[in-house]
Amino acid sequence: MKWFSEKNDTFALSLKIRSRKKYKSSFQKIEILDSIQYGKVLVLDGIIQTTENDEFIYHEMLTHIPMLSHPNATNILVIGGGDGGAVRELSKYPSVKITLVEIDPKVIKIAKKEFPNISHALNNKNVTIINDDGSNFIKQKYNEYDVMIIDSSDPISHSANLFSTQFYKDAKNALKKNGILNLQSESPIANINFIKSIRNTLLSLFPIVKHYFAPIPTYPTGLWSFTFASLQHEPNLSPEKRDLLTILNTKYLNEEIFHACFALPNFIKKVLYNAS
Numbered sequence: 001m002k003w004f005s006e007k008n009d010t011f012a013l014s015l016k017i018r019s020r021k022k023y024k025s026s027f028q029k030i031e032i033l034d035s036i037q038y039g040k041v042l043v044l045d046g047i048i049q050t051t052e053n054d055e056f057i058y059h060e061m062l063t064h065i066p067m068l069s070h071p072n073a074t075n076i077l078v079i080g081g082g083d084g085g086a087v088r089e090l091s092k093y094p095s096v097k098i099t100l101v102e103i104d105p106k107v108i109k110i111a112k113k114e115f116p117n118i119s120h121a122l123n124n125k126n127v128t129i130i131n132d133d134g135s136n137f138i139k140q141k142y143n144e145y146d147v148m149i150i151d152s153s154d155p156i157s158h159s160a161n162l163f164s165t166q167f168y169k170d171a172k173n174a175l176k177k178n179g180i181l182n183l184q185s186e187s188p189i190a191n192i193n194f195i196k197s198i199r200n201t202l203l204s205l206f207p208i209v210k211h212y213f214a215p216i217p218t219y220p221t222g223l224w225s226f227t228f229a230s231l232q233h234e235p236n237l238s239p240e241k242r243d244l245l246t247i248l249n250t251k252y253l254n255e256e257i258f259h260a261c262f263a264l265p266n267f268i269k270k271v272l273y274n275a276s
């Protein structure tokens with residue numbers, strides 16, 4: 001058996017693997033690992049995107065916090081997310097129409113074959129898949145979406161645009177007047193200043209900007225952040241949504257975690273809120 005290592009400039013995460021398949025698309029190198037600890041793993045350009053055994057934490061936290069906070073989200077846009085995990089979670093809500101904008105059709109094709117438990121909802125009738133750069137796609141959209149989920153890779157290469165000021169302006173225009181934009185916003189341990197810069201940009205556009213956290217063992221440093229930017233609705237679990245949460249069949253998220261995930265450790269408070 002061999003080892004796979006995701007390495008950056010300062011550290012590495014290694015997984016013992018049974019096998020490693022390599023593909024290439026016009027956008028990136030795509031690999032599928034079969035690991036002992038985390039099951040199958042999707043790797044893009046050497047960076048772990050999703051694993052069978054911890055993906056539920058990321059996908060549930062990315063999608064349900066904004067969906068439960070919005071009183072009646074029906075038109076949903078996902079940018080990135082070609083593995084289908086975010087769409088699977090969003091499909092648990094009745095009467096939603098979901099558009100997934102993924103730049104790389106090959107990620108979707110491989111996810112459908114290799115990760116049926118993650119990708120199965122991509123075949124649903126109420127899901128429209130568009131292969132485009134998400135930053136292009138939203139430029140022509142106005143007042144359309146209740147919730148937008150940014151399920152992007154790291155802010156490099158073709159994902160860098162998805163973290164730009166222009167993209168957040170376009171996202172605001174694409175949202176309805178009470179819409180919510182929710183994004184994965186990287187590791188607070190590795191780069192708290194990056195989260196701070198996202199916060200400052202979003203605060204110039206949205207009245208409500210909140211951050212929450214979850215452990216994702218296979219992402220660098222293991223602690224991950226999500227940023228919730230909203231035009232009207234605060235993160236909130238109404239009594240009806242509390243009942244809905246109990247039937248969403250979530251493995252990680254529950255009512256206690258909904259509230260607790262917004263509690264900020266001191267080192268994060270200090271940077272994000274200038275707290276002493």
Ligand code: SAM
Pocket residue numbers: 044048049050058079080081082083101102103104107132133134135151152153154158159160161162184
């Ligand atoms: N949650 C994962 C993470 O943080 O590692 C991301 C998973 S998902 C597979 C990321 C997807 O975003 C990839 O399939 C990638 O092709 C897609 N993507 C990257 N840049 C994009 C863009 N500008 N527009 C649309 N999709 C993009």
